[in-house]
Amino acid sequence: MKFRAKIVDVACLNHFSRVVTTISKLTKSCVLRLTPDNLFFVMSGKVANGGVSMWCELAQANFFDEYQMEGVSAEDNEICLELTPENLSRALRTLQNAKVLKVKLAKKHCPCLTIAAELPTLSSVGKVVTHTVPVDVIPRRLWHELKEPSMPDFDVSIYLPPLKTMKNVVDRMKNLSNFLVVKANLNGEMNLKIETDLVSVSTHFRDLGNPPWGDDASQDGGPSQSRDPDSMAEARVDIRRLQQFLMGQQINPTKAMCNIVHQKVVHLILLHEDMSLQYFIPAVA
Amino acid sequence: MQCVVTGGNVKVLAKAIHSLSRIGDELYVEPQEDGLALRSVNSSRSAYACFLFSPLFFSRYSTPNGHDFRCKMAIKSVQAVFRSLATLEKTVEKCHIELDEHKNKLTFTLHCKHGLLKTHNLSFQDSESLQAVFDKDNCANVFRAQPRVLVDTVVHFAPSLEEVTVSVSDERMWIKNHVEDEAERSKAMLTELCLASDEFDHFAVQAQNSITFCLKELRGLLVFAEATGLPVSIYFDEPGSPVVLSVADSVLEGNFVLATLSDEPSVHKNNSRGTRSAPSPPPDDFMNDDIDSYLIAMDTSVAPEPLTASPPRPPRPSLPDSTCSKRPAAANHRTRTHSDEGKEEDGEEDETVDSDRPPNKKFRSLFFGSVLPPSSQMSTQPMSCQEVLASDSEDESQTD
Numbered sequence: 001m002k003f004r005a006k007i008v009d010v011a012c013l014n015h016f017s018r019v020v021t022t023i024s025k026l027t028k029s030c031v032l033r034l035t036p037d038n039l040f041f042v043m044s045g046k047v048a049n050g051g052v053s054m055w056c057e058l059a060q061a062n063f064f065d066e067y068q069m070e071g072v073s074a075e076d077n078e079i080c081l082e083l084t085p086e087n088l089s090r091a092l093r094t095l096q097n098a099k100v101l102k103v104k105l106a107k108k109h110c111p112c113l114t115i116a117a118e119l120p121t122l123s124s125v126g127k128v129v130t131h132t133v134p135v136d137v138i139p140r141r142l143w144h145e146l147k148e149p150s151m152p153d154f155d156v157s158i159y160l161p162p163l164k165t166m167k168n169v170v171d172r173m174k175n176l177s178n179f180l181v182v183k184a185n186l187n188g189e190m191n192l193k194i195e196t197d198l199v200s201v202s203t204h205f206r207d208l209g210n211p212p213w214g215d216d217a218s219q220d221g222g223p224s225q226s227r228d229p230d231s232m233a234e235a236r237v238d239i240r241r242l243q244q245f246l247m248g249q250q251i252n253p254t255k256a257m258c259n260i261v262h263q264k265v266v267h268l269i270l271l272h273e274d275m276s277l278q279y280f281i282p283a284v285a
Numbered sequence: 286m287q288c289v290v291t292g293g294n295v296k297v298l299a300k301a302i303h304s305l306s307r308i309g310d311e312l313y314v315e316p317q318e319d320g321l322a323l324r325s326v327n328s329s330r331s332a333y334a335c336f337l338f339s340p341l342f343f344s345r346y347s348t349p350n351g352h353d354f355r356c357k358m359a360i361k362s363v364q365a366v367f368r369s370l371a372t373l374e375k376t377v378e379k380c381h382i383e384l385d386e387h388k389n390k391l392t393f394t395l396h397c398k399h400g401l402l403k404t405h406n407l408s409f410q411d412s413e414s415l416q417a418v419f420d421k422d423n424c425a426n427v428f429r430a431q432p433r434v435l436v437d438t439v440v441h442f443a444p445s446l447e448e449v450t451v452s453v454s455d456e457r458m459w460i461k462n463h464v465e466d467e468a469e470r471s472k473a474m475l476t477e478l479c480l481a482s483d484e485f486d487h488f489a490v491q492a493q494n495s496i497t498f499c500l501k502e503l504r505g506l507l508v509f510a511e512a513t514g515l516p517v518s519i520y521f522d523e524p525g526s527p528v529v530l531s532v533a534d535s536v537l538e539g540n541f542v543l544a545t546l547s548d549e550p551s552v553h554k555n556n557s558r559g560t561r562s563a564p565s566p567p568p569d570d571f572m573n574d575d576i577d578s579y580l581i582a583m584d585t586s587v588a589p590e591p592l593t594a595s596p597p598r599p600p601r602p603s604l605p606d607s608t609c610s611k612r613p614a615a616a617n618h619r620t621r622t623h624s625d626e627g628k629e630e631d632g633e634e635d636e637t638v639d640s641d642r643p644p645n646k647k648f649r650s651l652f653f654g655s656v657l658p659p660s661s662q663m664s665t666q667p668m669s670c671q672e673v674l675a676s677d678s679e680d681e682s683q684t685d
Binding site: 084087090091094109110112119121122123124125126127128129130131132133134 | 437440441443456457467470471472473474475476477478479480481483484
C-alpha cells in the first residue's frame, strides 16, 4: 500500500480543509477510502452513531496537484483507513497558509497519515510542520461494509431552502423538542414541524422545486408519475442529527436536496462541483 | 504603598495579571524598592511567574520605607478589576493602586472617562516572600524571538495538549508534542515543527538538549508578549532543570520559570539510541520525493504487528554536516554529566523527588532548587530548600 498526495493551490487546500471540517462535525470517527480517482469519507449506519450514515465523495483531481496510490493489490486497488476526522481537520486548519502540503501514508510507530506542510517564513530555511494522524488500516474482509449506499426508493425529492435559514429554524425548534417531522411533496413544498404537549410549531417553505431525477432515478417510473403532487411524505427524525448536519456544514453547496422515504429515512444530499455529501437520518416512530 | 498607572500601561498591567492567572490561583504582591513585584505559582509548584514593574513604569510610586510588606490574594478577584481588556483600553485613563496595611485592604481605583470612578477594595492575606531559585544567565542555551514567531508555533498544537518537547541543534529548534506512554502514542496525533535559527533574533546553543515542559504557561506568557510586542527570551540547560521564559523592556521584566521533565531512564535509553542526538527527522525529509521510502509493507488482512517491535524508519536522508559533527559533542556532554553526578546521586535524587512530589506529576518542583549544583542540592534537605523559595503560609502562622 502506498499513498502520497500533494496540494499546492491555496484554494484547493482551503476547500479540502472545509470538507474535512464538515465531516469532523458529523462524526467522531469515519473511514477514509482511497481509490485511484476518488477519496471517500464513509460512515456506515451503525447503532452506535444512531443509525446515521454518511457518504462523501471527492474527485481527487480537483483537490490534489499530485496523487499517487497503490492499493492492497492490483484487483483491489483501494486503501481503507479508519481515522478521527477531527485530527485531520485540525491539522489542515492550522496549515491554511501552507505553500505546499503533502499527505502521505506512512508507518511510524503505527500506521498513520502524515500531513507535512511548508509554511511561509522570512527565514532562508523553510519552516516545516508535520502532523502525524494515527489511522487503522481496515482489512479487506470488512470492506463490504463500506459500499456506497444505494439511492433509497424515495417518495419525494425536493430542493432544500437556504441552509442557513433552515439552520435558524431547526435551532429554535431544538429548544422545544427532541424530534422534528420533515414533510415535503412534489409541489415544491416542505414543512418542518415539532409537536409537544404544550406547543406545535410548523415552518412552511414554498416553491422550492423538485429535482428532475428522470431515468437515472433508482425507482421505476419516478415518483412524479404515480404520486399526487400535493400529498406529503414525512419522516420523524432526531432533531440533533439534523442540527448537526446543518451546523457543521462549511461546503456552500451549489445544490442541496432532500429525499424522503415516507416514515423510513431522510436522505440529504449536498452537491458541489467536485464533491458530494450524502447523509442519511433514519426516521423514528 | 501607593502607585498610579496611566494610559497604555494600565493595559500592560492588566495583561500581566491575565497571564499570571494562567499559572496559579493566587497573586503575590510585593512592593519593593526597585518596583512592584507580582508573582504567582501553580499548585504543584512546577511553574512560577514574576513580573517586576520598575518605579518608572508608574507615574507615581511610593513604598513604605523601613520594612518589607507582602501579601497574597485570589487572582480571580484582581482579574475582575481588569475584566474587559477592550473597554479598559478605551475608557480607563488612570489606575490608582493603594495598599493599606492597617486596614488590610488593597484598593484599585479606576479613573474612567466622563469622571467615572470605579473602586475595588480587595482583602488580602499576609504571605512570605515567594521567590524561585533560577539562574538564567548561566544557561547553556539562550534564544530570543519575536512573540509572533512563537505564537505561530504554538498555534499548531491542540489547546488540550499539555506538554511539548523542545529539542535544539546548532541551527534548528524542533518542537513536538510530548506523549507519555506507548499506548497513547498509537492513538494521539503527533505534531512536529522545525524552526530555523534565523527565525530567532538570537540563537545560541551550547548543549544540544531536549526538554519537555508545559505549554499552558508558555501560552500565558505569549498573551502578555503579544500584547506588548516584547520579544521573548528562552533559557534552558538540560532535562530536569527549569526553563526560563522572559520578557523585558526598560520599565518592566517578566520571568516565567517552568519545571521540565527530568530524564527518565526509559527516555535515556531511547535517547542514547538517537532520538536525542539526532533530534527528529530533519526537514529534508519533507523535500524527499521518493515515494518508495514511504512504502508500507503490510497485509491488511493480518493483525498489525505488536507495538513493541521497533518501527521501521524510512531511510533518513543524510543530515546536514554541521549537525553530524555536533553529535559527538552532545554525546560527550551526556557522559560527562553522568560521571560527575554519579549513579548513587541519581538514585538518591529520584527518591527525594518521588517522596515529595504529588502523585502522577513527573515534573520536579521548582522549589527543590534544581538549578543549584548537585552537591549542594544533595546536602540540603528538601524542606529547607522550600523555605528559601516558597511561603509556608498554609501553616499556623497564618491563623489570626
